[in-house]
Amino acid sequence: MEYFEDNPEIFAALVAAIAILGGLLGSVIGARIQANGGRDQAAAAREAAQIAAEAQRVAALWTVRQVQVAELIRTANALIEMCDRLWLAGGDELAGQLTAASAAVSSRWNEVRLIVTEKVEEAAGELARSAIAVEENSQQNAPVIHARNHLARIVGDDQNVANEIAEIVAADEDAQDRSRALCNIIPGLSEEHAYHYVAFHRISSMGIMQRTNRVRHDFNEALSALVREAREMLRAQDDVAPAPATQRRRWRHRSALLS
Template sequence: MNEFRQYFEDNPEIFTALVAAIAIVGGLVGSIIGAKIQANGGRDQAAAAREAAKIAAEAQRVSALWTARQIQLAELLRSANTLIEMCDRMWLDGGEELAGEVTAAGAAVSSRWNEARLIVTENVAQAAGELASVAMAVEGDAQLFAPIMHARNALDRLLSEQVGLAEEVGSILAMNDEGDNRLRALRNVVPSLTEEQLRTVIAYHGVPDGSLREGTRIVRQDFNEALIVLVREAREMLRAQDDVAPAVPEQRRRWWRAAPAVTPLRRPAS
């Protein structure tokens, strides 16, 4: 050791060169280590950015799907309720113009169901299909039976206003006629009724009003039950009882970011 020391004391220029070389090598090693650390940190940041972008995209997709489902189902329910309300009006008011509006409302229900079933779950699609089917059955009953009731009501008003007219109309309706004799006879005694009303009165003569109303009552009950089922299934799909928020995957720590293990201190032996 003393010989090395004496050598460097005798050759100071060699010692200076050696120190400079050590400094250069140390600087290079430090730069390499620093660059490696920086590169690892950059990769970590890039991976974190990619993961955050993936989470954000998934959250956006879930949010958009939830909104689309909610809107489509709300439109289906709205159109179905509108159809039912128009059918009720048809029973009260009637008329060809209202009948056309009811037909358009029924087509809207069918269209809304076709749109909704593309994005909802299987259970909700089935419940929505049942609701649409029953709503259109209500429409069918209104289109078929409401005109019958209106024709009968128009005839009953005339019969109540003219004495003896009921017996004459009853005799005409009781005729065994395979042609249009009854139609011509009725047209002569009740000319204020339309051709369609006269044909309707003849075609459904003898069918009690109660049987017409009973079928309508049953399909209306089916509609209410289908509505309850759809709302229940839709609320479950939309998680109406929860605070809806996209699920964020658990973040995994990188090994260089892992929390250091804590070594318990040992009390020195006495």
């Protein structure tokens, strides 16, 4: 201390040097802290962006799945409703519409299978197959029932005509020839009704109804299974859509900032 008292200019220079070194050290430490803080902020921003992007992807996928499955169900139900109308009314125009509606179900099924889970894919495929089975059964058997009902109304209780019809149906001839012969003895009978009556006379009406009830039951079962699997996939039991993962706060020890 006496040395510095005797040499105040040296003491002043030393104090100034210490102040400069302290300022430099403080600047280095401050810059280090600022740099680390900037890296943390950038990393946090990247993590937040990734979380937001993933949440957006999940939400978009959920929406597409929900829309596509619902549309498959809608087209399948529309096909079944048209089949019911065919049994009630019949007609070539409605039959053509059924073919188009069946193709729409197949198209929707191919779209659904690309984006859903494996269980929903299987359930959706079974729904499409069962709906098409209902359509095919309706196209084949509804005209037969219509023909039998129409012929029964024309013939009534005339047993002689009924015997003639039985002979024509049992004849060993081509179905087209037998249907034309049937039209010759029954005025007002269309060739379409005559053909369906003759060509499928071996199939009982009871057998047709049993087949129809079976394919319709299979469709209802497939529809219930798809709804059940789709609700599981879409987490329909949850009150809200699943929230994205919570962003973790980045706490770092002060000593790490200084390292």
